[in-house]
Amino acid sequence: MSKEIDEQPAAENPEELLDLKLDDQKEWAAGIPAVTAAMVDILHEAGFVRGMEGLFKMNKKGGFDCSGCAWPDPDDDRSPIAEYCENGAKALAEEATTKKLTAEFFAQNSVTDLAKLNDYEIGKKGRIAQPVYLPKGATHYQPISWDDAFKKIGDKLNGLASPNEAAFYTSGRTSNEASFMYQLFVREYGTNNLPDCSNMCHESTGVALADSIGIGKGTVTLNDFYDTEVIIIIGQNPGTNHPRMLTALQKAKEKGSKIIAINPLYEAGLMGFKNPQTVKGLLGITTHLADLYLQVKINGDMALLKAIEKLLYKAELENPGKVFDHEFIMNSTKGYVAFLNHLNQYDIDHLAQEAGVPLAQIEQAADMLKDKTRIIICWAMGVTQHKNGVDTVKEIVNLIILKGSIGKPGAGLCPVRGHSNVQGNRTMMIYDKPYPKQMDRLKEVFGFEPPRDHGYDVVESIQAMHEGKLKVFFAMGGNFLSATPDTTYTAEALRKLEMSVHVSTKLNRSHLVHGEEALILPTLSRSDKDVVNGEAQFISCENSMGVIQMSKGMLEPISKDMMSENQIVCRLAKATLGSRSVVDWDKYEKSYDAVRDVIAKVIPGFEGYNQKVRTPGGFYLPNAPRTGKFESEKHGSRILFNLAGLPKHEMAADEYRMTTIRSHDQFNTTIYGLDDRYRGIHNERRVIFMNEQDMQKAGFKSGEQVDLYNNFGGVERAAHLFVVVPYSIPQGCTATYYPEANVLIPIDSVAKQSNTPTSKLVFIKIKKHKAG
């Protein structure tokens, strides 16, 4: 088997790429096509009755939380029709599917054969219906009882020379209850090796905001969107990645807000929205979203933000006291003068050039902001997954505090999280760098000494696997290999493990590139009914705006041989720790109320958890900056203006900037289909979006087959057979879908301070594909 086939879903020959159909790039998102696409998936996977039952309860009070992104539900009235988007419906279709993988499936399909399929084909196989085990040297997964599975994992963990030879990954789907018990088990076992998906997405946000405002989370609520004057959206594509945000943007526009979109690619969901829940939308009438679209170069955001700040400063000098909020600056910030001196070093034309945006457009942006005080800035991976991701988030904070746009209605910081409980996982102490105070509290409540040393994050875990320092990898959800950078390197690392274990709902590539021994433990999905000890249980999650809400599945699980994540953790803890544990795992396995009671004792803000979470709509966690109070460890009660320089890019003349993006038929590593209809792509994922002038210069035609190369650190990384597609993107910039292009993201190209892989910027060379 060729390495390329099992490590990434590569095309094997050029003919496979001939099905690609190109269509016009769209200028609006959703509308009837979104409804149709959602329904086709639901009916195909779950059938009418099961599908409709699920959709009706999704994101409703008393229903279950969508396992897609972390966009919040309305606090008050929710839609009587549908409180979900196309991608939420597709996420439900994936998990509510009636296709299941039984012992026969695994007997008939070897790991090698399954690994030849692409990620889309693997994902479409169905739900895993029982625990399976791949013994050392075996070719096929085979059934194993739950007891035997836990015993094998427990024996393996107990046989390690040190608990630090194991790592325990968490994906953003894991509930608060399961996350808390998971970190408790891992810490009682003796390690802080708790890599999580946050390490790969908003870690830069967490680091920057914790340092600046004292909390690693955003400060706005959904209602702030309806009371704001300007919304800036940077490096975020809501039409595909957080689609219900479009409803909030539409309402904000109706209330008079303006929108500034900052993104290298033109994205339909930033330009217009046809709301399928309104008569207007159904009639095909578009709400125009972005009033100003700044098509910044990849990683040109820092220069652009500085240019806007510089123009605002000029306006402030012309109209003293009218542009900047001096009262806020004086009472709640420090470093203002140093910041202005820093800003003065830059030439405005140079900043515009570095941003790749015409100065006249930047002036328009500054004009839109200068008289306004209620400003919200939203951002996502387009900002965080860069070498200077932490500094760019801090530059966003600089702009917000110049305007005093924080701690009051209609204003603030809005990092938008991409996975439903990724923020909650961290609140539940899934963190490789634990806070001493939290460890003290664990000790007080449970009576064991938790480890204090920092563990491995995602990148460090992969490197440790490679170096033979990690022997066991346990993944609570996710598709680690497809989510992580440097696919070939990461696959090599995973193969060096003695044991890999995945708690999963569906088959994915990470089950097929494994350690010497491997196990898959099938778990319930969000929409599945979760009955433990004869009682229907519910879980809870935290959305992007810090609301904790209950989630109660109601669909009949497709197999009786699956367990909830919380049960799996408790059973694993018993099998591993046995009588040396001081935790009553039986109690927590049987009652999620008991889990919430103990969370309430350990984590501030969760007092009365069981009672508050039963309130329809849930409850907000405390968020001091939202109320104008700031308290960071380093800077006390004042927000420090950050002085960061512009990024320096050393590129060869024939190199391009490349960013990885999702298609519209994709949620993180789950591929729903092969289209990306907003960008006009059908039937293919191995495409590279290029500026037409760049294509002409390089002699590429639309449809040209090319190979992509990255040479970071003197190592050649290649991704073969991509098709060139002309697209509206700045010159010198290109975009490709992940996970196909992850092979080009170097493991050691990471953001400073947050160690997040730089998946939004690597330098590549593009060469015509040569057969053979």
Ligand code: SF4
């Ligand atoms: S916006 Fe996000 S949370 Fe809401 S339904 Fe869509 S994918 Fe799910």
